[in-house]
Amino acid sequence: MKPTNLTINGARLWDSLMELAKIGATAKGGVCRLTLTDLDKEARDLFASWCKAAGATVTVDRMGNMFARREGRDPKRPPIMTGSHIDTQPTGGKFDGAYGVMAGLEVLRTLHETGIETEAPIEVAVWTNEEGARFAPAMMGSAVFAGIFEENEIKAKTDRDGIAFGDALAKIGYDGPMPCGGRKVGAFFECHIEQGPILEADRKAIGVVTGGQAQRWYEINLTGQETHAGTTPMERRHDALLGAARIIDTVNRIGVARMPYARATCGVIEAKPQSRNTVPGRVFLTVEFRHPDEAILKLMDEALRAEAARIAGEIGLALDIQEIWHFPATPFDAACIGAVRDAARTRGYAHRDIISGAGHDALYMARVAPTAMIFVPCADGISHNEIEAAKPDDLAAGCQVLLDAMLRRANAPA
Numbered sequence: 001m002k003p004t005n006l007t008i009n010g011a012r013l014w015d016s017l018m019e020l021a022k023i024g025a026t027a028k029g030g031v032c033r034l035t036l037t038d039l040d041k042e043a044r045d046l047f048a049s050w051c052k053a054a055g056a057t058v059t060v061d062r063m064g065n066m067f068a069r070r071e072g073r074d075p076k077r078p079p080i081m082t083g084s085h086i087d088t089q090p091t092g093g094k095f096d097g098a099y100g101v102m103a104g105l106e107v108l109r110t111l112h113e114t115g116i117e118t119e120a121p122i123e124v125a126v127w128t129n130e131e132g133a134r135f136a137p138a139m140m141g142s143a144v145f146a147g148i149f150e151e152n153e154i155k156a157k158t159d160r161d162g163i164a165f166g167d168a169l170a171k172i173g174y175d176g177p178m179p180c181g182g183r184k185v186g187a188f189f190e191c192h193i194e195q196g197p198i199l200e201a202d203r204k205a206i207g208v209v210t211g212g213q214a215q216r217w218y219e220i221n222l223t224g225q226e227t228h229a230g231t232t233p234m235e236r237r238h239d240a241l242l243g244a245a246r247i248i249d250t251v252n253r254i255g256v257a258r259m260p261y262a263r264a265t266c267g268v269i270e271a272k273p274q275s276r277n278t279v280p281g282r283v284f285l286t287v288e289f290r291h292p293d294e295a296i297l298k299l300m301d302e303a304l305r306a307e308a309a310r311i312a313g314e315i316g317l318a319l320d321i322q323e324i325w326h327f328p329a330t331p332f333d334a335a336c337i338g339a340v341r342d343a344a345r346t347r348g349y350a351h352r353d354i355i356s357g358a359g360h361d362a363l364y365m366a367r368v369a370p371t372a373m374i375f376v377p378c379a380d381g382i383s384h385n386e387i388e389a390a391k392p393d394d395l396a397a398g399c400q401v402l403l404d405a406m407l408r409r410a411n412a413p414a
C-alpha cells in the first residue's frame with residue numbers, strides 16, 4: 001500500500017472518548033448507558049453534534065441506526081462505512097463500542113480539517129442495541145440493516161419490564177424516517193478493543209480480525225411448585241431454583257469439557273416468587289454458548305437439551321427451552337482483511353491475525369458488504385466491566401489503520 005501522510009489526532013480521539021464516557025458514568029469509572037434510554041439519547045445527540053461540526057450530514061433510519069456521511073467526489077458510489085455502538089452493558093466500560101464510533105468520528109474530523117476529498121462517500125454508523133443487554137438478541141440494528149431480521153419483529157421485542165423496543169425507540173425520538181438497509185455499502189470496517197487477552201499477551205498493537213465465532217442464545221423457563229418452606233419435606237418438593245442451579249453447573253461443565261475454545265455462560269436468573277420461606281416455583285434462566293466451530297457448538301446444544309431434560313425430570317419440573325438466537329461463524333472479506341494488514345505493516349505497528357470472540361455489528365455487515373475489523377489490546381483482556389481500559393497509543397494506532405484502510409477503499413478505482 002502507498003504510504004499516506006494523513007495522520008489522525010490521537011489526543012482528540014482520547015478526549016472524545018473521555019467526554020462520551022461522562023454520559024452514564026459510574027462511580028467505579030465505567031459506563032452504564034443501556035440502549036434506548038435517556039442516556040443513550042444524550043450520547044446520540046452529542047455524536048450528531050460532533051459530526052455536524054465536522055461537516056457531515058446525519059440521518060437516522062427506522063431502527064434508530066445513525067449515519068454520519070461525508071460526501072465523496074462521486075456521490076453515486078456506495079459509501080465506505082465504519083462504526084460501532086454507543087450502548088453499553090450495565091457494568092460497561094468506556095471503550096466497548098464507543099471506540100469504534102469515536103474512531104470513525106476521528107476519521108471524519110481528520111478529513112474535514114485537511115479538506116481531503118475521497119472518491120466514494122465516507123459514512124460513520126451508530127448501530128442500535130449492539131449489546132443485547134436490555135433487549136435480546138444482540139446487534140439488532142445491524143441485523144435489520146443486513147436483512148437478517150424484520151424491522152417489525154424486532155420492534156415488538158420487549159425488555160424484562162415488558163417495554164417494547166419500538167416504544168422505547170419512539171420515546172427517545174430516534175425512530176427515524178429512513179428505511180433500514182436495502183442500500184449498497186462499498187466496504188465496512190470496525191475498530192474495537194479486543195475484549196480478550198491475546199493481543200496484550202502477544203505484545204501486538206493491532207489485531208487483524210479474520211472473522212467471528214458462532215453463538216447460540218437460549219431462554220429456559222422451569223416450572224415447579226411454590227410450597228411452604230417449613231412444612232414441605234425435601235422429597236416432596238419441585239424446586240425450580242434447584243433445577244436452575246443444576247443446569248447452571250451443567251452449562252459450565254459443557255464449556256469446560258470443550259476448552260480452550262468453548263464459552264458457556266448463564267447471565268440472567270430470575271426466581272419467583274422471591275420469598276425466603278416459599279420453595280421457588282418458577283425460574284427464568286438465560287444460557288449462551290460460543291465456539292468457532294459450528295459442529296462443536298451443535299454438540300454443546302445437544303448436551304444442554306439432554307442434561308436439562310434429565311435434571312427437570314429428576315426434580316419434577318416442566319422445562320421449556322427456546323433457542324432465541326443462532327449466530328453462525330462468520331469469515332471476513334479477504335481484500336478488507338488485506339487492507340487492514342497492509343495498513344498495520346506500512347505504519348510499522350506490531351500486528352497479528354485474530355478471530356473475534358465477541359459479537360460485533362461488523363459480523364452482520366459481513367453478510368451484505370466486504371467487511372473486516374481492527375482490534376486493539378485492552379488491559380488484562382477485561383471487558384463488560386467498569387475497569388475496562390485501553391492505552392491511548394494503541395487506540396490511536398487502530399484509528400490510523402482504520403483511516404488508511406478506508407482511504408484505500410474509498411479511492412480505489414470504481
Ligand code: GLV
Pocket residue numbers: 130131138357358359360
Ligand atoms: C457483545 O458484546 C457480545 O456479547 O459479544
Ligand code: MN
Pocket residue numbers: 085096097130192359360
Ligand atoms: Mn462492542
Ligand code: MN
Pocket residue numbers: 089096131384
Ligand atoms: Mn459489548
